[in-house]
Amino acid sequence: xxxxxxxxxxxxxxxxxxxxxxxxxxxxxxxxxxxxxxxxxxxxxxxxxxxxxxxxxxxxxxxxxxxxxxxxxxxxxxxxxxxxxxxxxxxxxxxxxxxxxxxxxxxxxxxxxxxxxxxxxxxxxxxxxxxxxxxxxxxxxxxxxxxxx
Numbered sequence: 001x002x003x004x005x006x007x008x009x010x011x012x013x014x015x016x017x018x019x020x021x022x023x024x025x026x027x028x029x030x031x032x033x034x035x036x037x038x039x040x041x042x043x044x045x046x047x048x049x050x051x052x053x054x055x056x057x058x059x060x061x062x063x064x065x066x067x068x069x070x071x072x073x074x075x076x077x078x079x080x081x082x083x084x085x086x087x088x089x090x091x092x093x094x095x096x097x098x099x100x101x102x103x104x105x106x107x108x109x110x111x112x113x114x115x116x117x118x119x120x121x122x123x124x125x126x127x128x129x130x131x132x133x134x135x136x137x138x139x140x141x142x143x144x145x146x147x148x149x
Contacts, residue, residue, distance in 0.1 A: 002087045005041035005053065010034040012050035013041060016070040025105060029068065042087050044071070044080045051075055054084035056091050062098040063123075069102075085113055093149055101146040115145035 005013065013034050021028040034041070037055065044052030052071040058064040066088050071080045092100050101123060102110055111117075123144055 001045050002042055002083055003045060005038050005043045007035065007038055009041070009043050009050050009053075010038060013043065013053045013068070013070075016050070016053050016072065017068050019073075020070050026068065026070070041068070042084055042091075044084055046075075052080040052084055054081075054088050056088040056100070058092075058095070058097065062096070064092050064097045064100050066100055066102040081109065082113065085110075089147070089149055097149065099146055099148050101144060103142040103144055105142055107143050107145065110145045110147075113147065115147040118144050118146050120144040 010031055014029055014031055017026060017029045020026045037057075040055040040057055042054050042056075043050045052075075054069040055067045056064050057067050066085055069081055069084060071084075089100055101118075102115065103120075104110055107117065123146075
């Protein structure tokens with residue numbers, strides 16, 4: 001079941017995201033960052049346990065970022081990631097967002113959801129503020145992908 005995240009989900013979200021961050025696949029999140037942004041997160045819960053998460057971060061009048069998409073590795077290929085992204089897109093539509101983007105290594109996954117690879121330089125510079133804390137900055141090797149909704 002996908003639902004809005006609650007404060008009590010913050011530690012589970014952190015554990016999921018940071019399990020991928022330690023492999024260099026996404027940025028780490030402090031518990032404080034999650035608490036401050038809890039309203040941006042959706043979680044996938046099964047048997048009273050959070051096994052997936054995703055966040056929608058509006059970044060401009062008509063643009064939002066899909067961030068922190070993480071699903072427990074032992075439940076991959078069940079459509080949980082797809083469902084979380086689709087719910088974030090639905091949320092984006094509700095608030096008047098016209099385009100969503102992701103910075104990702106999972107190009108094929110996002111292509112299946114209708115995203116297209118774009119040049120990172122085509123995105124507003126404002127989105128790079130979180131990149132400054134990444135050890136790969138300024139030599140980012142992620143792909144920028146965007147979808148018009």
